[in-house]
């Protein structure tokens with residue numbers, strides 16, 4: 241192919257948290273996730289840029305690494321991309337080494353390794369705004385001369401230095417039209433590593449003067465936040481406030497959304513005639529199937545947004561790496577690798593990115609353990625389930641004079657997820673493989689003021705994912721649930737409610753004996769079946785089933801209906817079930833893919849269902865014994 245017309249292949253390579261993805265976004269206009277901790281990007285991501293000359297650039301964003309001597313799966317992706325060893329790819333035409341200008345020492349060694357690969361290279365000195373603020377003096381010309389690569393200063397988050405970087409990339413590529421498919425690189429031996437280390441130190445001494453105004457704030461804040469006792473207390477307090485806020489602040493917005501659905505439902509009922517054989521069905525599909533089902537899940541959007549506002553702000557500040565540090569001892573005691581923290585943290589959004597983030601863990605067994613427990617963390621799809629049951633059964637009251645009881649129960653459910661993840665990993669360590677957990681090192685990023693646009697964009701992404709799931713997964717399933725609960729019609733002269741004679745009613749009643757010991761009724765069983773697709777589907781299905789079953793309660797809130805129809809013990813057993821049950825086929829699919837093993841996927845299915853059944857059983861029996869039946 242003609243080298244002039246095919247796009248220029250460029251790879252962004254650098255230490256974790258140096259701003260590669262921020263730079264990628266600034267160059268391509270993409271919106272890949274950027275956050276202030278190491279290990280955000282675990283996959284290669286491709287984007288396009290058009291240079292002024294008209295030449296198209298195919299840009300690769302890669303996971304961060306300290307060396308081409310890769311250890312973990314994410315680092316292997318970077319090494320293989322740089323060397324052109326990825327399936328169906330050739331080595332990049334230009335490597336852009338991305339460096340955090342305030343933290344050059346480590347990246348210099350990586351740059352020297354990259355030079356040895358022999359591809360044209362450009363150094364982007366990113367975070368240059370911070371370097372300037374600190375009064376860090378870098379002799380750019382000398383640095384460029386000692387390394388033998390052009391140096392461009394950038395501030396990715398403000399899009400500074402972007403056109404200059406693009407020009408430098410083009411200029412670097414121009415002479416090298418060679419189509420060699422693989423970069424050459426051989427792992428250096430100990431002597432070579434020492435030599436590179438010495439060279440990096442010399443370059444540091446020659447080109448970089450220490451900052452005039454070093455960042456002392458980070459150190460002072462860490463003195464408090466990383467205190468072994470005080471730090472943990474602050475972490476717990478933060479989580480406590482977060483769950484209080486989820487309940488206290490969301491209510492007005494949720495009431496608003498509910499009111500809108502109520503008005504829409506009433507509007508539909510007044511517009512659609514209720515005569516003839518078809519119109520009542522249409523009305524039922526819209527009101528019982530779509531509004532009661534899909535709308536019943538969408539009302540939880542405000543809670544999702546509030547929870548993620550906290551998480552995203554803390555991520556951007558740079559607090560999450562500190563939380564990992566604080567939890568390291570506890571996690572180590574449970575046999576979890578310190579690097580498991582970020583995957584488990586990601587699992588609060590959804591177990592799928594969580595399971596994928598486990599790629600940052602190099603030891604196979606540690607990675608497997610992390611993946612096996614990640615789905616126990618409370619993902620956001622559980623929020624509708626938890627909130628619905630809490631609203632139905634837990635009174636809205638203040639305890640200890642300041643805490644909202646509903647928020648406290650939510651906190652407890654999250655804690656149950658975390659504690660059981662620790663317990664399961666402890667058991668895996670004791671039963672399946674022993675041996676010490678490897679020590680864990682993670683750079684603590686400097687604190688940064690959260691960037692409003694980044695926070696809002698990430699928040700919008702979470703909200704969009706939630707709403708898209710409602711449209712893509714819940715909506716079609718609710719049409720099925722509605723149809724299964726409506727047809728066939730009851731026979732002539734039937735006495736019971738019509739739904740009892742429907743497919744759903746029959747299936748639920750057939751399976752009910754299996755679930756009776758844990759206090760579930762047939763409507764719940766019906767909800768659990770489509771609920772395998774995603775956890776919040778169960779809430780939608782309950783909404784639809786109860787809306788069809790019980791015309792009198794039509795229009796009243798699902799929580800009110802449940803409070804009337806279920807015992808307290810049943811409600812609590814349902815909560816306990818949802819702490820553990822692996823009701824998400826997409827997660828199971830990703831576990832199979834990441835571990836490349838059906839066996840471990842089935843181990844997960846079996847152990848999680850077993851725990852769910854056991855937990856619901858114990859909860860139900862204890863609650864009944866205490867008078868909650």
Ligand SMILES: Nc1nc2c(ncn2[C@@H]2O[C@H](COP(=O)(O)OP(=O)(O)OP(=O)(O)O)[C@@H](O)[C@H]2O)c(=O)[nH]1
Nearest residue numbers: 257258259260261262275279280281304367395396
């Ligand atoms: N002040 C400032 N902050 C930046 C700049 N570039 C990136 N950041 C911030 O630095 C943090 C890390 O940025 P990312 O783009 O996620 O870093 P990364 O290199 O992709 O990290 P990994 O994917 O974990 O390897 C984020 O909080 C960004 O907002 C910059 O030029 N100036």
Ligand SMILES: [Mg+2]
Nearest residue numbers: 260261280281
């Ligand atoms: Mg990244």
